[in-house]
Amino acid sequence: MSLRSPLAKARNHGSARDGVHHWWNQRLSAIVLIALTVWLVLAIEVAASGGFAASRAWLALPWNTVFAILFTLSAFYHGQLGLQVVIEDYIHTRWLEVTLQITVKLLALLLSVMGTLAILRIAFGVAPLAG
Amino acid sequence: MNQRPARPLSPHLQVYKPQITSVLSIVHRITGILLTLFAAGWVVWLICLNRGEHALQTFQDLLSSVPGMVVAMLATWALFYHLLNGIRHLIWDTGHWLELDTARRAGWAVLILSLVLAALAWRFWQ
Numbered sequence: 001m002s003l004r005s006p007l008a009k010a011r012n013h014g015s016a017r018d019g020v021h022h023w024w025n026q027r028l029s030a031i032v033l034i035a036l037t038v039w040l041v042l043a044i045e046v047a048a049s050g051g052f053a054a055s056r057a058w059l060a061l062p063w064n065t066v067f068a069i070l071f072t073l074s075a076f077y078h079g080q081l082g083l084q085v086v087i088e089d090y091i092h093t094r095w096l097e098v099t100l101q102i103t104v105k106l107l108a109l110l111l112s113v114m115g116t117l118a119i120l121r122i123a124f125g126v127a128p129l130a131g
Numbered sequence: 132m133n134q135r136p137a138r139p140l141s142p143h144l145q146v147y148k149p150q151i152t153s154v155l156s157i158v159h160r161i162t163g164i165l166l167t168l169f170a171a172g173w174v175v176w177l178i179c180l181n182r183g184e185h186a187l188q189t190f191q192d193l194l195s196s197v198p199g200m201v202v203a204m205l206a207t208w209a210l211f212y213h214l215l216n217g218i219r220h221l222i223w224d225t226g227h228w229l230e231l232d233t234a235r236r237a238g239w240a241v242l243i244l245s246l247v248l249a250a251l252a253w254r255f256w257q
């Protein structure tokens with residue numbers, strides 16, 4: 001006897017991975033990233049060539065702030081969805097697979113938040129942490 | 132319960148001759164993984180910009196060292212390749228360009244165009 005009913009056991013062998021949802025979100029984030037990548041390629045020259053103060057001023061322009069945040073969030077969202085599939089495809093040791101999946105997702109979340117916070121601090125004119 | 136029938140396994144990648152379609156497919160995956168690492172690099176740049184002038188200088192010194200330049204060039208190409216081939220993927224998803232010769236031709240176009248755009252961008256940035 002087990003706490004779990006035979007039906008519950010049988011159900012566990014079906015798909016539990018939201019395949020269509022995953023596929024669709026990967027495409028949607030790809031389309032968003034097309035526009036943001038074009039913006040980044042055209043802007044990075046201005047962003048990085050003028051030195052410290054100029055780069056901060058550039059990032060603080062409202063549209064640049066918006067696009068920089070959107071790029072950061074969509075890149076990690078799309079990248080994490082993609083890495084999930086790569087791990088599913090190649091890692092067949094269950095504990096390692098689960099550990100890697102969790103690590104990738106948490107790192108993507110951490111980097112998204114760290115990036116967004118840095119952008120917002122600069123956009124709102126918070127003084128640099130160190131001279 | 133978990134016993135697998137002794138059927139032949141597929142695919143055996145090493146018995147296939149590499150073709151433009153299969154090579155570009157694995158390159159899409161590799162550039163996707165690289166781009167996720169480069170996105171982390173973008174966040175490091177942001178963090179340096181938030182931290183201060185000295186941190187940003189360190190970042191820029193690393194980027195203009197020889198290994199840094201190689202990484203930056205690779206990043207530029209990977210970005211264009213994944214962007215263009217990603218568009219090819221999205222077109223496939225609409226049911227178009229799936230005929231073998233079209234898929235091959237678009238594949239070559241993606242490869243060549245990604246190299247050209249990376250070279251152009253690199254010149255434009257200098």
Ligand code: HEM
Nearest residue numbers: 030033034075079082083160163164166167214217218220
């Ligand atoms: C910084 C930006 C980007 C990152 C970090 C990134 C990362 C990734 C990763 C890790 C994968 C998984 C690869 C695989 O499963 O083989 C992937 C797949 C994909 N990417 Fe991107 N990508 C980025 C930008 C783009 C852009 C701009 C497009 C635009 C068209 C795009 C389109 C796609 C598509 C369609 C797939 C799915 C491919 C498949 O089903 O095999 N990506 N991406």
